[in-house]
Amino acid sequence: MTKDVWRIGVAGLGTVGAGLLNFLSDRPGFAPAGGQAVITGVSARSRSRPRPFDISNLPWFDDPVALAASPDNDLFVELIGGSDGPAKAAVEAALNAGKPVVTANKALIAEHGAELALLAESKGVPLLFEAAVMGGTPAVKMLREAMVGDDIKSVAGILNGTCNYILTEMDSGGRAFADVLAEAQRLGYAESDPTMDVGGFDAAHKISILAALAFGCAPTYAAAEIEGIDGIELLDIKLARDLGYRVKLVASADRSSDGVLVRVHPSLAPINHPLAQAGGALNALFIEGTRIGTIYIQGPGAGAGPTAAAVAADIADVMTGAVRPVFQRPAGELKPFTPVDPSKSMGRAYLRFLVKDEPGVIAAVSETLAEAGVSIESFLQKPVENADGVPIVLTTHAVAESVLTAAIDRIANLPSVLERPRLLRIARI
Amino acid sequence: MTKDVWRIGVAGLGTVGAGLLNFLSDRPGFAPAGGQAVITGVSARSRSRPRPFDISNLPWFDDPVALAASPDNDLFVELIGGSDGPAKAAVEAALNAGKPVVTANKALIAEHGAELALLAESKGVPLLFEAAVMGGTPAVKMLREAMVGDDIKSVAGILNGTCNYILTEMDSGGRAFADVLAEAQRLGYAESDPTMDVGGFDAAHKISILAALAFGCAPTYAAAEIEGIDGIELLDIKLARDLGYRVKLVASADRSSDGVLVRVHPSLAPINHPLAQAGGALNALFIEGTRIGTIYIQGPGAGAGPTAAAVAADIADVMTGAVRPVFQRPAGELKPFTPVDPSKSMGRAYLRFLVKDEPGVIAAVSETLAEAGVSIESFLQKPVENADGVPIVLTTHAVAESVLTAAIDRIANLPSVLERPRLLRIARI
Numbered sequence: 123m124t125k126d127v128w129r130i131g132v133a134g135l136g137t138v139g140a141g142l143l144n145f146l147s148d149r150p151g152f153a154p155a156g157g158q159a160v161i162t163g164v165s166a167r168s169r170s171r172p173r174p175f176d177i178s179n180l181p182w183f184d185d186p187v188a189l190a191a192s193p194d195n196d197l198f199v200e201l202i203g204g205s206d207g208p209a210k211a212a213v214e215a216a217l218n219a220g221k222p223v224v225t226a227n228k229a230l231i232a233e234h235g236a237e238l239a240l241l242a243e244s245k246g247v248p249l250l251f252e253a254a255v256m257g258g259t260p261a262v263k264m265l266r267e268a269m270v271g272d273d274i275k276s277v278a279g280i281l282n283g284t285c286n287y288i289l290t291e292m293d294s295g296g297r298a299f300a301d302v303l304a305e306a307q308r309l310g311y312a313e314s315d316p317t318m319d320v321g322g323f324d325a326a327h328k329i330s331i332l333a334a335l336a337f338g339c340a341p342t343y344a345a346a347e348i349e350g351i352d353g354i355e356l357l358d359i360k361l362a363r364d365l366g367y368r369v370k371l372v373a374s375a376d377r378s379s380d381g382v383l384v385r386v387h388p389s390l391a392p393i394n395h396p397l398a399q400a401g402g403a404l405n406a407l408f409i410e411g412t413r414i415g416t417i418y419i420q421g422p423g424a425g426a427g428p429t430a431a432a433v434a435a436d437i438a439d440v441m442t443g444a445v446r447p448v449f450q451r452p453a454g455e456l457k458p459f460t461p462v463d464p465s466k467s468m469g470r471a472y473l474r475f476l477v478k479d480e481p482g483v484i485a486a487v488s489e490t491l492a493e494a495g496v497s498i499e500s501f502l503q504k505p506v507e508n509a510d511g512v513p514i515v516l517t518t519h520a521v522a523e524s525v526l527t528a529a530i531d532r533i534a535n536l537p538s539v540l541e542r543p544r545l546l547r548i549a550r551i
Numbered sequence: 552m553t554k555d556v557w558r559i560g561v562a563g564l565g566t567v568g569a570g571l572l573n574f575l576s577d578r579p580g581f582a583p584a585g586g587q588a589v590i591t592g593v594s595a596r597s598r599s600r601p602r603p604f605d606i607s608n609l610p611w612f613d614d615p616v617a618l619a620a621s622p623d624n625d626l627f628v629e630l631i632g633g634s635d636g637p638a639k640a641a642v643e644a645a646l647n648a649g650k651p652v653v654t655a656n657k658a659l660i661a662e663h664g665a666e667l668a669l670l671a672e673s674k675g676v677p678l679l680f681e682a683a684v685m686g687g688t689p690a691v692k693m694l695r696e697a698m699v700g701d702d703i704k705s706v707a708g709i710l711n712g713t714c715n716y717i718l719t720e721m722d723s724g725g726r727a728f729a730d731v732l733a734e735a736q737r738l739g740y741a742e743s744d745p746t747m748d749v750g751g752f753d754a755a756h757k758i759s760i761l762a763a764l765a766f767g768c769a770p771t772y773a774a775a776e777i778e779g780i781d782g783i784e785l786l787d788i789k790l791a792r793d794l795g796y797r798v799k800l801v802a803s804a805d806r807s808s809d810g811v812l813v814r815v816h817p818s819l820a821p822i823n824h825p826l827a828q829a830g831g832a833l834n835a836l837f838i839e840g841t842r843i844g845t846i847y848i849q850g851p852g853a854g855a856g857p858t859a860a861a862v863a864a865d866i867a868d869v870m871t872g873a874v875r876p877v878f879q880r881p882a883g884e885l886k887p888f889t890p891v892d893p894s895k896s897m898g899r900a901y902l903r904f905l906v907k908d909e910p911g912v913i914a915a916v917s918e919t920l921a922e923a924g925v926s927i928e929s930f931l932q933k934p935v936e937n938a939d940g941v942p943i944v945l946t947t948h949a950v951a952e953s954v955l956t957a958a959i960d961r962i963a964n965l966p967s968v969l970e971r972p973r974l975l976r977i978a979r980i
Contacts, residue, residue, distance in 0.1 A: 145700060145842070154699040155875040252697070258843035260697035268681070268689035270583040271574060271863025396825065396849075413574070413856035414687035418849040420825075427842035434700025444873035446584040 128441060129162040129194060133186035133212050134201030135173065138226050138253065139166070141430030142199065143175050154438035165189040190216035197222050197440055199433060205229035217241045217249065224436040226253035226429060232327035236340035236456045239448035249448050250436035255328045256281065256405040258428025259421030260435070264409065265335035266450055272411035274336040278374035278551055279407030280400055281328040283423040284312050284319040285351050285371040289359070289388075290401040293368060298356050311403065322350035322386040325373040333375035333384050336409070338451045339459040347385040347464050354388050358474060358544060361515045362390050364502055365472070368398040372549045381460030383467055389549040390472050390517075396420065397551060408551060465524035470499065470548035473518065475533065476511040476540045483538045484514065490536065494529035496521050511540045517548060554586045557870060558623060562615035562641050563630030564595040564602065567655050567682065570859030571628065572604050583867035594618040619645035626651050626869055628862060634658035646670045646678065653865040655682035655858060661756035665769035665885045668877035678877050679865035684757045685710065685834040687857025688850030689864070693838065694764035695879055701840035703765040707803035707980055708836030709829055710757040712852040713741050713748040714780050714800040718788070718817075719830040722797060727785050740832065751779035751815040754802040762804035762813050765838070767880045768888040776814040776893050783817050787903060787973060790944045791819050793931055794901070797827040801978045810889030812896055818978040819901050819946075825849065826980060837980060894953035899928065899977035902947065904962065905940040905969045912967040913943065919965065923958035925950050940969045946977060 132139055143161065146152055152159045165183040183189035190198045190212040198216035200223060202209040209230055216223050223242065225231070231238070231251050242249035252262045265274070280286050284306065291302040303320065306312035318324045326346040334341040351371050359369050367390035375384045391398040396418055400406040405423030410416045422428040449456055477483045484503070491498060497519040503512065518526070526545070534542045561568055572590065575581055581588045594612040612618035619627045619641040627645035629652060631638040638659050645652050646667065654660070660667070660680045671678035681691045694703070709715050713735065720731040732749065735741035747753045755775040763770040780800050788798050796819035804813045820827040825847055829835040834852030839845045851857040878885055906912045913932070920927060926948040932941065947955070955974070963971045 154879070155873075258701075258840075259846055260693060263692065263697050264689060267868065268692050268864050269860070270867045271860035272687075394828070396828070399823070399825070411687075411860070413570075413860045415851045415854075415857060417688055417851075419847070421846035422844045425844075428844060431698070431700035431840070431842045435697050438699045438875070439696065439873075442871075442873035442875045444584075444868075444871035446867070446871045450583070 125157045125196065128157045128159050128197050128437070130159055130197045130199060130437065131163040131189045131192060131195035132161055132199045132201065133165040133189055134203065135164060135166040135177070136201065137426045138429045138433065139201040140173065140175060141426030142201070142433050144426070145430045145434055147175065152434070155441035157441045159437055162195045163189050163192060186212040187215045190221070191219050197224065197437065199437070200225040200227055203227055203229070205233040210234060213238060214241065217245055217247065220245050220247055222247045222440040224250045224433055224440065226251070226433060228254040228324065228327040228331060232330040232341045232343040235331065235334060235449065236453065239453035239456065242448055243453045246445065248440055248444070250439055251331070252436045253429045253432035255331055256407065256421065257423045257425060258431045259405055259419055259423065260432065261332060261407050261419060262335065264417070264419065265332060269409065269411060269414065270450060272413045274377070274409060274411050276374065276376045276410045277329070277332050277336050277407060278372060278549065280370055280397060280405055281373045281407070281423065282319055282325040282371055283403035283405055284316070285325070286400070286405070287311055287403045288320070289351060289354070289369055289371065292354070292356055293359050293363065296356065299352065299354055320350050320352045322348045322371065325371060325386045329373035329375050329384055329386060333382060333459070334449050336375060337377050337382055337459060338449065339382065340456040342384070342458040345384060345459070345461040349387045351388050357513060358546060361474060361502065361504070361513065362472060362546070363393070364504065365500060365515070365517060366393050367391060367548070368393055369546065370397055370549070372397065374550070378462060381462045383462040383464060385464065387547050389547045391549045391551060395551060397549065465522070465527070467523050468520045469523065469550055470520050471518045471526055472515065472546040472548060473530070474513055474515045474544040476513055478538045478540060479512045480538060486536050486538055487514065487533055490533050491529050494532060495525050496529045554625065557586045557588050557866070558591040558625045559588055559628060559866065560592040560618045560621060560624035560626070561590055561628045561630065562594040562618055563632065564593060564606070565630065566855045567858045567862065568595070568630040569602065569604060570855030571630070571862050573855070574859045574863055576604065581863065584870035586870045588866055591624045592618050592621060615641040616644045619650070620648050626653065626866065628866070629654040629656055632656055632658070634662040639663060642667060643670065646674055646676060649674050649676060651676045651869040653679045653862055653869065655680070655862060657683040657753065657756040657760060661759040661770045661772040664760065664763060664878065665882065668882035668885065671877055672882045675874065677869055677873070679868055680760070681865045682858045682861035684760055685836065685850065686852045686854060687860045688834055688848055688852065689861065690761060690836050690848060691764065693846070693848065694761060698838065698840060698843070699879060701842045703806070703838060703840050705803065705805040705839045706758070706761050706765050706836060707801060707978065709799055709826060709834055710802045710836070710852065711748055711754040711800055712832035712834055713745070714754070715829070716740055716832045717749070718780060718783070718798055718800065721783070721785055722788050722792065725785065728781065728783055749779050749781045751777045751800065754800060754815045758802035758804055758813055758815060762811060762888070763878050765804060766806050766811055766888060767878065768811065769885040771813070771887040774813060774888070774890040778816045780817050786942060787975060790903060790931065790933070790942065791901060791975070792822070793933065794929060794944070794946060795822050796820060796977070797822055798975065799826055799978070801826065803979070807891060810891045812891040812893060814893065816976050818976045820978045820980060824980060826978065894951070894956070896952050897949045898952065898979055899949050900947045900955055901944065901975040901977060902959070903942055903944045903973040905942055907967045907969060908941045909967060915965050915967055916943065916962055919962050920958050923961060924954050925958045
């Protein structure tokens with residue numbers, strides 16, 4: 123499939139699209155694998171919107187589907203976003219026209235990756251999505267290509283830069299979630315509707331894609347267990363630090379004989395652990411394989427420069443003419459994974475209780491935990507200036523999630539306990 | 552170039568060769584990109600040597616060159632090692648026969664990579680060497696493929712697991728270099744002739760390859776500045792720790808307008824920095840790009856499992872039929888880089904002096920430094936039970952290497968200074 127010139131249609135001129143156009147204008151002869159990359163068509167919601175670069179000389183398409191299907195380009199780059207709608211229609215149109223597709227769209231791949239892979243493979247063209255996960259940090263290439271000689275047991279990491287920025291600022295600045303979120307929105311680090319990010323859904327899209335690549339199954343976003351950071355209180359960040367941990371939004375996928383468990387949770391990472399040290403908007407990922415052992419990769423997870431560089435690397439891969447399965451095994455063999463019942467999953471936990479400041483409370487809580495079969499690992503009570511109650515916090519030894527939940531239910535009903543206990547997982551890293 | 556069956560000849564049945572045979576016997580249907588991998592010939596120094604796997608059913612070749620040229624295989628895997636001799640002859644024979652080559656041989660690629668790339672590209676076949684650097688951690692793929700959309704400024708890291716193991720054991724166990732080396736040799740972590748590892752030459756081979764991939768130049772091993780860990784004293788490890796650093800063998804390649812500086816030095820890394828935290832036999836690498844920013848990757852740098860997995864990933868890449876330059880730009884354009892004069896390079900330094908225990912010594916040392924233009928950043932004098940003298944240790948602000956060397960020469964001649972001062976660089980990370 124090698125060509126002298128690759129004519130590229132780009133749909134979507136937001137941050138990543140702008141980054142790609144800037145990159146190709148800085149590197150007009152970009153020809154990483156023989157052929158030269160030339161943009162021969164663009165599409166976006168508004169042609170006239172002011173942009174920091176000139177598109178007046180580029181053929182314009184109001185309809186991204188028409189751009190995708192146009193015979194005037196050989197390769198389609200989808201940077202529109204969204205799991206359905208024009209992004210999906212355009213990618214399908216390009217694949218149906220027998221064109222390689224490069225996309226940065228995590229929602230599309232996480233929710234429709236298997237069917238799109240089937241279409242791409244039936245047409246014999248690549249469907250690449252490096253920029254969908256960890257921006258410029260090549261997590262997809264690592265799992266898709268570099269790890270084919272291994273059997274992956276688990277992947278776990280920080281996949282959402284916005285959440286990591288917010289948690290880092292809460293920790294370092296001692297500020298509340300809402301305060302930091304508002305600032306992040308002002309600075310453009312968070313969307314005006316931050317739900318996808320702070321609700322954990324963006325990280326869940328990404329870990330669903332990585333799980334598919336790691337375990338050779340279809341992306342199974344619907345089976346992901348998702349909890350965001352919107353309920354994280356500054357108090358928990360401070361108490362976790364007193365216990366030697368930082369709170370991070372950890373996305374993980376674990377394979378066992380029972381199936382696959384894909385989860386996104388705010389989790390405690392030991393303060394000296396690389397995940398705890400990865401601050402600000404950094405992304406980070408651990409990959410654990412049977413043969414290779416553990417590999418760690420860390421880098422910027424978003425931004426025009428890094429994400430556009432990932433798109434450019436995918437364009438280069440298309441140019442090489444490489445033919446390989448979209449998800450590491452042929453699309454016809456991809457099946458949704460069997461989800462593990464999360465209630466059976468074992469793990470350590472952090473529990474925070476708000477209790478009345480009266481004798482016998484600690485005894486009542488610890489007895490209830492013991493009766494339920496939850497074993498305490500560490501315990502902390504600190505005086506706080508809060509007339510409404512006294513927080514006590516503890517970490518448990520590994521316990522089944524169902525046992526833990528039952529214990530929390532019982533403790534919540536104790537008369538001396540003022541609110542439902544707060545549960546945070548301790549990351550299994 | 553896609554095939555139903557890929558017939559593979561493997562020359563060299565040491566640790567990596569054994570790992571590869573074990574892997575393919577565990578995964579008899581290994582077909583990561585359509586074609587199935589089947590070993591159809593092996594070669595090693597001795598056929599009868601006891602091995603933990605059976606080679607009696609595999610066609611045997613006494614001469615690796617004959618195996619490489621044999622029409623009975625389509626892909627040649629070179630795991631013999633050594634920059635010249637049979638390894639080079641066999642790789643050339645395979646390429647001349649129009650066969651893709653996969654090798655784990657860092658010395659061969661670092662010293663003859665440009666000419667071999669020219670041969671491979673003239674025949675239109677891939678020459679892949681993921682296993683040559685960082686074992687199972689895909690540093691080569693990252694620079695060669697994932698970073699083509701960026702301009703790399705520097706790469707720096709820990710590329711030799713044996714040295715990292717020795718330095719980590721010296722630090723954690725308070726043991727001398729010779730003691731730890733002897734133990735590492737007993738345990739099989741170090742060769743009976745450890746020169747390639749502890750002398751820094753292995754790391755220099757690897758950073759020369761990474762520099763070529765990062766900067767689009769020919770591997771230029773001859774221009775690398777190399778210092779090993781064989782002169783590292785336990786005292787320096789302890790004093791560095793008192794100053795907040797760990798001693799690591801850091802290999803780095805930096806590009807500037809003056810050219811490229813490739814160096815291997817025992818260097819001080821701040822104790823909380825990921826390079827300082829990467830202990831034992833781990834390898835670690837920072838890649839700094841203009842667009843992507845900084846990416847960090849860490850993992851096992853050696854061992855049968857990881858290295859064989861890297862070879863298997865390269866075999867998969869051959870199967871995809873991908874055509875791209877061996878070193879990220881066409882071999883005909885590869886030139887040795889222009890080395891930067893190391894005496895002009897700026898950096899911070901650690902200096903340790905052994906002085907007579909008498910008044911005025913510190914004044915003499917610090918005056919000499921000031922006169923030479925070296926500015927002190929921190930200073931430490933600790934009492935030790937050493938009747939021969941008192942060690943004083945300091946770190947400097949950034950200073951040109953030539954200025955530093957001149958200052959050291961003058962201090963070495965002071966009557967109160969008992970031996971030539973010990974210089975260690977502070978890593979620029």
